Amino acid sequence: MEDRQENSRVRESRALIWDVARKSGVSISTVSRVLNGRPDVSVATRDKVLAHVRDLGYNSHRNTHTVVRAPLQRVGVSIPNEEHFMGMLHGITDALNKQKVQLSFCSRSSCGPTQTLKERLQADGADAALLVLPRESDEELLELCHAGFPFVVIDPRTPLSDDIPTVTAANIGGARAATKHLLSLGHRRIGLLVGDARWCMSIDRLAGYQAVMFATGLPHDPALIRESDFTLEGGYQAAMELLSLPERPTAIFAFSDDMAVGVLHAALELGLSVPRDLSVVGFDDARFASFVTPALTTVHQPRYELGYTGVDVLFRNRAEARLDAIHTSLSTRLVVRHSTGPSPESF
Numbered sequence: 001m002e003d004r005q006e007n008s009r010v011r012e013s014r015a016l017i018w019d020v021a022r023k024s025g026v027s028i029s030t031v032s033r034v035l036n037g038r039p040d041v042s043v044a045t046r047d048k049v050l051a052h053v054r055d056l057g058y059n060s061h062r063n064t065h066t067v068v069r070a071p072l073q074r075v076g077v078s079i080p081n082e083e084h085f086m087g088m089l090h091g092i093t094d095a096l097n098k099q100k101v102q103l104s105f106c107s108r109s110s111c112g113p114t115q116t117l118k119e120r121l122q123a124d125g126a127d128a129a130l131l132v133l134p135r136e137s138d139e140e141l142l143e144l145c146h147a148g149f150p151f152v153v154i155d156p157r158t159p160l161s162d163d164i165p166t167v168t169a170a171n172i173g174g175a176r177a178a179t180k181h182l183l184s185l186g187h188r189r190i191g192l193l194v195g196d197a198r199w200c201m202s203i204d205r206l207a208g209y210q211a212v213m214f215a216t217g218l219p220h221d222p223a224l225i226r227e228s229d230f231t232l233e234g235g236y237q238a239a240m241e242l243l244s245l246p247e248r249p250t251a252i253f254a255f256s257d258d259m260a261v262g263v264l265h266a267a268l269e270l271g272l273s274v275p276r277d278l279s280v281v282g283f284d285d286a287r288f289a290s291f292v293t294p295a296l297t298t299v300h301q302p303r304y305e306l307g308y309t310g311v312d313v314l315f316r317n318r319a320e321a322r323l324d325a326i327h328t329s330l331s332t333r334l335v336v337r338h339s340t341g342p343s344p345e346s347f
Contacts, residue, residue: 023052027162047338070098072150075311076106076126080133084286088154091307099315116140116145128262128318130310133157135228139165150318156200156311165317167310167328171201174299174332175208178281181297181334182251186346187279191242191249193259195230205255205283224249228259229344235262243270243278250278250343253346257289257298264292264339276339285335294338302330 021031026045034041034049041049075096079085096103106126108282116139119128129151138160144151145163152229182190192209195202202233206225213220226241228234235254239262242249256259260282264274272278274294282289285300313326 014308020049020052023055024049039278056332070333072101072128072315074102074104074125074127075314076104076121076124078106078121078129078131078134084134085303085307086287087303088132088307090307091304092311093307095308095311099311104267110220116147117144118149121151128314130154130307130314150314152310152314152317153321154306158198159200159203162327165326167306167313167330168200169301169306169334170329172208172211174283174301174334175205175255176212177332177334178253178283178297178299179209179212181340182253182279182281183212183216183218183338184280185251186338186343187249187251188219188343188345189224189247189249189251191224191226191239191252193226193228193238193254193256193263194254195228195234195255195259197227201277202255209253215318230258232258232262232265235259236266237262239263239266240270243267243272250345251281251340252278253281253283255283257284257286257296258340260296260298261292264294274339277344279340279343283339289335290337297337297340298335300333300335302332305330 020028024031024045026049030041030045031049034046034053051124073305077089077092079089093103103125105128106121106124106129115123117136127150129149131151132143132154134153134157138158141151141153141164142161151165153160153164155168156164156166179190190209192206194206196202197206210220223245224242226238228238235256235258238259239252242252243266252260252263254263260280263278263280267274267278267280274280282296282298283301285298289296289298309328313328317326
């Protein structure tokens with residue numbers, strides 16, 4: 001009976017917070033900052049939020065929204081490709097084992113088309129979730145927040161609301177490092193394979209490249225950019241286009257290792273030597289990156305740490321009953337191998 005009353009109070013508290021945010025025209029995190037007395041809110045916004053708090057009868061005392069919750073029993077993991085994300089799964093599994101919580105895989109194919117996201121997740125008995133590259137829209141994920149279902153997004157596919165907790169790799173920093181490396185080798189015509197341009201990782205990696213080019217005063221040539229689909233075949237086709245230009249690039253930065261291997265294959269077919277005639281950089285540091293010929297220079301993503309940190313954020317949010325969404329970015333690093341070398345134009 002007490003547990004039901006406690007759960008009822010949690011749902012009521014969350015609903016009131018959402019109501020305050022909606023009526024005030026601000027985010028949940030802004031309401032949280034006002035309730036916690038944070039200084040980084042304008043006076044006008046603070047007064048508006050507090051007025052709606054009073055109107056709705058929400059008690060902002062810390063004890064009313066920091067509650068003891070029932071421990072999690074099973075965390076569902078929605079992931080697009082288990083083999084490709086094996087390192088991340090190891091991190092998730094180790095972190096959940098430490099918490100003594102079970103893992104279940106949430107399958108989309110076995111769920112009905114009319115089910116809500118919460119219903120699909122709970123179909124496998126999950127009472128919390130880690131969503132890796134979720135296909136669901138921002139609106140669907142916000143509905144999951146409304147429903148009070150705890151979850152964290154790892155590597156969001158498209159830009160999400162600030163109210164949704166996320167864990168990502170530092171894509172901008174990784175792209176900056178890769179671009180600086182190529183520039184240091186004398187490359188000036190750098191081709192880009194950006195993957196799906198709508199994805200967060202593509203947007204951020206392109207931003208990192210552009211920031212370095214702008215800072216060094218070098219021109220940014222749109223003719224050297226190709227959108228692909230992060231696959232070997234996509235990388236091969238896009239590279240064939242770039243390498244057939246009258247002034248072909250001396251280096252290609254592919255936004256995934258799969259695409260980078262496609263570039264290597266295209267160069268081989270065209271009789272180009274890597275890295276003598278063409279330098280190639282990937283992004284991911286996949287397991288095969290050091291085994292292809294030549295071994296691939298790439299940006300290392302902390303896959304294991306992304307999974308482990310996703311679980312950590314999930315449990316910290318729940319333990320602290322946080323109202324502020326946590327957004328965590330883990331550092332990347334450039335791994336220089338044999339697929340990059342001096343620009344042939346610098347000889």
